[in-house]
Amino acid sequence: MPNPTAAMLVIGDEILSGRTRDANMHHLANELTHAGIDLKEVRVVSDDHDAIVAAVKALSGAYDYVFTSGGIGPTHDDITADCIAAAFGKHIDVRDDARALLQAHYDARGQELNAARLRMARIPDDATLIDNPVSTAPGFKLENVHVMAGVPSVFNAMVASVIPTLTGGAPLLSQTICIMRGEGDIAIPLRALAEEFTDLSIGSYPFQRDGVYGSNIVIRGTDGVRIDAAATQLADTLGL
């Protein structure tokens, strides 16, 4: 059975303007790979209602799981929760379970749960909350979409709590073979290898180090024995 598929939606003008370098995509990609879930697509869109709604609909329909990052804080530019509700035609308002979490959090710190902070308790009907052990304001899951924070420490904590709830497949295994020859020198045997081992994905990533060309050959798949066989055959062919 093929692995379940996933997509990620990163929401944030700050990524698209170059102000911030996204960190969450790389983290999620690694976690999903270990869980045996194939991340097939990532989209980054701006803090724009229509763009977010359209992307959520497209990705939710095309993949088994969707993960969003960003736009669930207390400020006016945090519109993700409302967009997710709109994408699924759900009513959204401050919800008692989320409000109770925030109330306890701010009470314990002697801070006011003001109107802005209360925005973080806006959760669509039928969504289930995602725990936020870092700063309390919860994420949520609606249909197959997991809505998480953009701040990396919070995003990572939410991913850690979500991953065990998902049905994964066979973890993706890989072997990397570093060859100190340019891609052009090894492309022909590499293609033959890929055509023989059609159950594996064989990628070639060139690099240049101190003026010398090299290639990292990455052999990926779910069957370690097959990966070993391909790696051995490549080494034999190239006389490594």
Added chain:
Amino acid sequence: MPNPTAAMLVIGDEILSGRTRDANMHHLANELTHAGIDLKEVRVVSDDHDAIVAAVKALSGAYDYVFTSGGIGPTHDDITADCIAAAFGKHIDVRDDARALLQAHYDARGQELNAARLRMARIPDDATLIDNPVSTAPGFKLENVHVMAGVPSVFNAMVASVIPTLTGGAPLLSQTICIMRGEGDIAIPLRALAEEFTDLSIGSYPFQRDGVYGSNIVIRGTDGVRIDAAATQLADTLGL
């Protein structure tokens, strides 16, 4: 007149598996911002023909400029050029102008222009070449799509040669105000500011440093005088 819009398409299994952290998106985002071109969307897709063709068609139709990264080397997993040709219904084969560049490059190094390397001269009809000062194998532009390498040093060099050929708009200016208060404490005056300065984009980015909450407020727009006015008003309102 609004600024031209742009999208980026990153092609590569290695990004989606978490093996490699993408560096090109952040670089392109900064360069486009300086050129007055609004990057509106980024997609990352795997080395899959149908996924690449679908994304190219969608982005090319929706935005003024599209930039791709990855998949134009000599190995079997480098399928971008063929996908771009398919997306626009163009014939593709080894083209004399690209072949001449590669022939000179490998002749000078005493290396053979073998069948694998010749794949890098596959250029769709009607495309114009994009110079590669780092390793010669050219990118190309077809319709509004600029096809560039995934290796960051080559990608950056190609971006540098492409940007001056584009019609830009007003560069996006920004001011960042660091406020040592949590977002929840400043969200209400911030929303009022955003509603007054509708020509500006006002973003709030929370952080935590040594256990203290703070917010970076980023005010973006094309009119420096307006940005100054908004920044001054925010500082007055918050008593900074």
